[in-house]
Amino acid sequence: ATRAAPRHFLELRDFDGATLRAILDLGSRIKRMQHGRARPLHPRLPLLGRTLGLMLSKPSTRTRVSFEVGMRQLGGEVILLSPADMQLGRGETIADTARVLSRFVDAIVLRTGNAAALRELAHWSSVPVINGLTPHSHPVQILADIMTFEEHRGPIAGRTVAWIGDGNNVATSFIEAARLFGFRLRLATPERHAPPAETVAWARQGGAEITLTTDPREAVAGADCVVTDTWVSMSDSESAQRLLAFDAYRVTGGLMALAAPDALFMHCLPAHIGEEVTEEVFEGPHSVVFDEAENRLHAQKGLLAWALGGEHWQDCGEEE
Ligand code: CP
Numbered sequence: 663a664t665r666a667a668p669r670h671f672l673e674l675r676d677f678d679g680a681t682l683r684a685i686l687d688l689g690s691r692i693k694r695m696q697h698g699r700a701r702p703l704h705p706r707l708p709l710l711g712r713t714l715g716l717m718l719s720k721p722s723t724r725t726r727v728s729f730e731v732g733m734r735q736l737g738g739e740v741i742l743l744s745p746a747d748m749q750l751g752r753g754e755t756i757a758d759t760a761r762v763l764s765r766f767v768d769a770i771v772l773r774t775g776n777a778a779a780l781r782e783l784a785h786w787s788s789v790p791v792i793n794g795l796t797p798h799s800h801p802v803q804i805l806a807d808i809m810t811f812e813e814h815r816g817p818i819a820g821r822t823v824a825w826i827g828d829g830n831n832v833a834t835s836f837i838e839a840a841r842l843f844g845f846r847l848r849l850a851t852p853e854r855h856a857p858p859a860e861t862v863a864w865a866r867q868g869g870a871e872i873t874l875t876t877d878p879r880e881a882v883a884g885a886d887c888v889v890t891d892t893w894v895s896m897s898d899s900e901s902a903q904r905l906l907a908f909d910a911y912r913v914t915g916g917l918m919a920l921a922a923p924d925a926l927f928m929h930c931l932p933a934h935i936g937e938e939v940t941e942e943v944f945e946g947p948h949s950v951v952f953d954e955a956e957n958r959l960h961a962q963k964g965l966l967a968w969a970l971g972g973e974h975w976q977d978c979g980e981e982e
């Protein structure tokens with residue numbers, strides 16, 4: 663018998679909207695179960711006996727802690743794998759590393775500075791591989807962002823999101839989400855930092871309404887949600903020239919005032935106050951950045967249940 667293909671989570675576009683929706687719904691159900699009781703009585707531990715390998719070759723606070731805590735809350739174990747301390751750091755191939763790890767752990771989260779390494783790991787791994795950020799994309803972040811928008815404002819379909827600043831990895835995953843979740847996305851970036859044309863084309867082919875502009879005010883006008891991110895990602899080198907290119911893309915109170923009166927402000931964090939966002943906006947009434955950070959945990963528990971829970975993965979959010 664051939665074994666079922668592992669449930670990798672590499673890019674949002676590998677999915678249909680319904681599967682992503684089911685993952686988010688399960689995450690929300692588990693969140694309600696845990697928040698709805700003073701102390702969980704007999705928490706179901708659907709991932710008891712399973713082990714997640716967290717392989718992070720770049721710094722992380724949210725991704726590391728949310729996957730680690732989420733896996734434990736579902737009854738599983740986590741081992742932190744630092745690629746620099748593995749034989750990988752001395753030249754062992756990704757192919758061999760993947761085949762060995764597959765014999766030990768039940769799923770792998772990879773954060774890497776090399777987007778091709780993620781595909782390579784997934785190709786050779788017989789257990790699910792989850793994208794924990796590459797220079798190209800950050801799909802788990804967007805699951806949390808959709809959950810956060812919808813908790814505050816209801817269905818995101820048909821609403822307008824403005825992305826301000828760098829057309830980076832988080833922007834790329836947002837563009838894919840626009841097609842899969844049916845929201846309108848306007849991106850304001852400097853010309854040289856526009857998001858990948860291929861991703862924009864893919865989203866538009868599926869009917870997504872994507873607007874590219876260099877004018878932040880045009881992007882934000884009437885928007886239901888304003889999103890930004892650092893001007894210097896982990897895969898970029900910081901330079902005075904780079905910061906200068908983004909100077910007109912700071913999310914200020916004045917810019918937020920052009921959005922819908924009840925617009926949300928989101929940021930995947932870590933933030934650089936005074937660069938991509940002012941303190942006024944970050945700490946202000948529109949900002950939901952810490953709800954957004956918390957939802958990394960909840961969305962990823964839905965994702966872990968999907969990746970590791972087998973055929974009946976959606977049952978693990980059921981009340982006893
Ligand atoms: N937003 C996010 O992925 O944060 P970390 O880099 O701390 O994981």
Ligand code: NVA
Nearest residue numbers: 830891895896930931
């Ligand atoms: N765009 C940022 C996101 C950090 C979570 C980076 O890649 O560094």
